[in-house]
Structure formats: C-alpha cells, structure tokens
Amino acid sequence: MLNPFRGFVAVFYKEALHTRRDFGTLFFSLIIPLLQMFLLGFGIDTNIRQINTAVYNADGRRESRELLDRLRNSDTFHLVRYVETDRDLTDAIVSGQCRVGIKIPVDYSDKLLHQMSAQVLVLIDGSDSTVAGQAINVTTSIGLDESLRRALANSNSPLAVDMRPKLLFNPDSRSPNFFLPGLTAILLLNVTTFLTAFSIVREKERGTLEQLFVTPVRPMGLLLGKLLPYLIIGFFELCMILTFMRFVFRVPIHGSVLLLAILSLPYIFVSLSLGILISSKANSQAEAMQLAFLTILPSIFFSGYIFPRETMPKFFFVLSYFVPATYFIDITRGIILRGATLVHLWIDAAALFTIGALLLVIAARRFQNKVIMA
C-alpha cells in the first residue's frame, strides 16, 4: 500500500519549474560545455608541426642545402633563423625563439663525397617533452633515410624491411577526433553532478528540505523527482554535444548512436548519484562546488581523457579503474571512432551499471542517514 515513490510527480514538476525560472543556470550549464568544446576542438592540436628552428650552416654547399630542404619539407620544422656562429645558435634556443638548433659542420659535403660519416649536430630544447620527442624522431629518421638513400644508390637491391604503418580510425590524426569523444564524458559529468548537487544543497540552505521530510514524500520519490529533470538535461546535453561533434567538428561516428545513447544512461546515473553524495556532505553551495571539483579532477586526469592510462604509474593505473569516466570514455571512443558494438564494450557497460547501481544505493542511504535524521 505504501508507495515508495510517493511525491515523485510533485517534486519532478516543481524541479522543472525551478529550472525554467532559473533559466540563466540552465543556459550556462548548456553553453559552457559547448564553449569548452570549441576551445578544445579548434584550439588544441596535439600534432607537432612547424617547430621553430635555427640553422647554422657552416658548409653551405649543395649537399647541405639539400639536407635543409628535407628538414623543411618534413613539416615538422620551420626554419626561422639562420646564424653564423655556435654562440648565436645556442642563444636562439636559450632565448626561447627556437626549440631546435641545427648545425651543419664545414666539412659536411666533403665527408659525404669521400664516403665518410658526416655528423650533424641537433640541439633540442627538452623542456617540452612532446616537442623534443617529435624533433628527435624526425631528425633521426631523416638522417637514416638520407644514409640509406646514399648506401643504396649504387646497388639495385630494394629495402630489406619496409614498414608501412597505417592509422586506423583516425587516418589524418585529427585532434578533435581524439579529444571530443572523451570530452563528451567529462562535460556530461560536469553538468549533471553540479546541477544535482546544487539543487539539493539549495534546498538545504533554504530549509525546504527539512520541510519536505515532514510531509509524506518518500526519500526515493524525492530523490528521483529531483534527479529525473537533470537526467533529461544531461541527455539533451549529450545529444547537443554529439550533434556539434559530428556536424561542426566533422568527427565521423562509426558505431551506433543508439547504443551510445543507451550506455550513456548508466553513466548519467553515476554522475547524478555523485551529485547526491556531494549534497549529503555539503551544507552550502560553495562547499558543494569544491567537492564537485574534487570529483571531476580525477575524471579528467585519470580516465585516459588527456593522458593515456597505460603510461601511468601502477598506483594511478589501478586508481583509474575506480573512475567512472574511464569506462565511459572507452565507450565513447569505441563507438564513435572504432565502430565498436556491445560485444566489444560489454565489460565497460557492465562496470558502469555496477558502479551506477552501487553509487545510487550508497548515495540514497547516506542521504537518509546524514540529511533526514541529522
């Protein structure tokens, strides 16, 4: 006879009214993610291109100029300064104007002509490891390539081993393809966790929560009534992000959008439950804000969204299994980029469902003990 969801409709309707009235919050919670999306989508390119490079060409003959042309054509280096002394070459790097300095010694062409090993000095600014790594790789391979070409020029034998790398799923190595599917998970978490935490803490601050407990509303009716509007907003947010991703940033979706939508539900539930957990601890909106950031940071750094999980120290790698975003990022990248299906993603899906159910139970219980009976 007792309806455990009593009051659900009334709370849901009221929550919808709040949202409509407080249009500003809603607007910003929908627009800020889009803004982040534009920043990351257009502003960040992880492919290292056109590194500012200084050149000290002490030789100056045809062979040395050919080498410089090859560097230029690699698209990795942008030859911006030509200097005449070792000192100027070092200065160019120390001053920060150039990341790479290349010195071709005076006897470069001579040594090549005499079939001797010609050395080229490459100075690399190591303060940015990605740039440095790229510079090392490209210069080394240009050197190897050049050597091979000269060694094989006289014989007719082909290359013994010919590696032909082929990039699957993201053939042009476009950064948006990498960033945006992951960003979907982060933004969704952001919006839904913040909104639920705030909506409950606001009622705490006003004292209306206390009032509701003295009515026949059941805790489940209250929680679900408060969650559902934000579940809808979260879902709308997801659709919006996917639309922008597909049509503005031209990230192709290889898998099933429907599957993505279905699997996003447990994830949204996870973030809503996090919101409830936060609200059971926080007594003011400022406190809720801090706690929300605390939950979002691990999702950004340990989920594989920016840094690959495989290279993390053991401790953080294990930690990343406890971050719900890890699984959802797996799912979004899987479906969007690789066209994965449930067969490939069922472990992630199961993990999300488990975490979601667990968190909801913990959150509801904590809510009962810490908020209602406090």
Added chain:
Amino acid sequence: MTDSTQLAIAAEHLVRRFGHFTAVNDVSFHVEKGEIFGFLGPNGSGKTTVIKMLTGLLPLSGGDATVLGIDVRKDPETVRENIGYMSQNFSLYSDLTVTENLTFYGRIYGLANHVLRRRMEEIIQLNGLAPYLNRLAAQLSGGWKQRLALGCAMLHEPKLIFLDEPTAGIDPVARRQLWDLLFELSGHGITFFVTTHYMDEAERCGHVGYIYFGKIIADGTPDSLRALPDVQPAGTYRVEITTPQVTRALRFARTIPGVRSATIFGQSIHALINDDLDPEHLREHLLKHKIVVAEIRPLAPSLEDVFVELTYKHQAEIEAPRA
C-alpha cells in the same frame, strides 16, 4: 490518565540518545485536541529533537508517542500525512509564486485537483493572500511569507500543526496577526504545537511546557505554573518596586535580609521577599541608602519568573549529587 483518543499528542517517557549524549531524557506530556501548546526552552535543550521524534523523523530510543491517535513508532508515514509543519525559516521556494508554492505542497500531500482548488481558495481567503497570488515568494515581506508558509502547512486539513519558532524575525504587527489567526483556527478545532522564545507568546498559550537539558521541568496552564510551590514558595510574596534609581537600588535590595531574589524589569525591580518583611520596612531599608522608592506593589509571577525559578531549582538538583 486521559483517554489517548482525546489527545492530540501523548508523549510517554520519550528518550532519544545520540551516542553517549541523551538529548531527550524521559519526556512525557499530553496535548489535548484544540489546544495551543507552547513548547519553550533554551536553544539546544531538545525542542527540535522532540518535534522530530513526534513527526517520525527520528526513531525513539525509548518511550512511546501517539500523535492524533497514531503510534509514531509503528506508522510514522500516517502521522506525517495528518499533521502540518512550519519551520522557522518558512521553507518556501523563493523562485516560485504563491500559487505554485501552494500547488506544490498540495500535490505532495496527494490532494485531488478539485480538493486542492477548494482548499487553496479557502486558505487564500483565510490568510488574505489574494493580492499576491502571482508574486514570487522571494518578493513577499516576512509576515506574508509566514502566512503563505502556514497556508502550505494546512492545505491538507491537518488536525495538528507544528510551528517551530513561527515568529522569529517577524515584525510585531505580523506577530500579533499570526496569533489572532492561530486562535481563530484553534477555535475550529485545530491543535497547535508552537515553540517560541517570546514570553508574551507563551502567556497566550493555553498550555505550556518548558524543556531544559532534555527534561520537561514545567508542564501546565500558565496560571497553574505561577501557583507552583517552587515558583511561589510558602511564606513569600512578590513585589514590584518602582524607583528612578533601579541599578543602585538592585545592588542594595539584594543585601536586605528577607529579600530572596531581585531582578530589574524596565523602570522597576521585581523581588521575591519573605512574608515577615513588609513593604514599609523595605522602603525604609532602601531610603537608608538614599534611594527614593515611588511605589511598592504586590505582583503575580510572570512566566519568565516561573521558568527562571524552575531552572535554578533544576540546576541545583543537577549539581547537588555532584557535590
């Protein structure tokens, strides 16, 4: 013992412990139907805890409570369906209009649409909310907020309404209007359980309980409390001494043999004195210290006197075993 079906609230030996701390210690009292019960006590003395126990929010550690004939232990849900509650901060949604607030609480109690419409009309009429229906709750003044909150608490026609410090921070006019409204509603058979810090409000209640450190130390009508032997010990009487020099007078009055206690009230001193000290002697004693007394007249104890005396006595009882 009174038949419990005649009672709005029957609290029997209520106990609530939080860990080792006993917040409510063997509290018993009865509130009859249609009464306005004033529940007083200093902050942190257990008032809110008792309300939470009676409304089924906090499980009882001991004792029994029946609210409107319903056992709180067995059926807290039904209790909550039949009572109204208004907290001190009025608990309104400031971004919703008056109508929306009323509608929300009506739906929470599961009122059918036609019942909700009828009750809203009645409450709007009774509380005079008609001019403000489309105004946001945030834009109402304190007095109107309080009327709206009361309206929300009584939409479902509860027979018992808990008011937790309903007049804190309200202007005197709104305060008086609220009490007029409470008396009118109580005339219709609604029982009120009101907590307050204002002594004048306590005087208006038909029945007063005073809780001090988790124990009820006074329970009865204001008049019966005034007549308690602890408040008015045998062989003593109370006087009001009017003098222009109250502060100096108080200092000396306390040294006169036969004066048991003395406190300042505005331009006069309220003193509890032994029967053998007559007012003329008191006047002469004070004159010796060059204090001119305009008037000395007998005085009935106020409720504040009652609570002060009972608190002293209770403190002495608490400390006696320790000594």
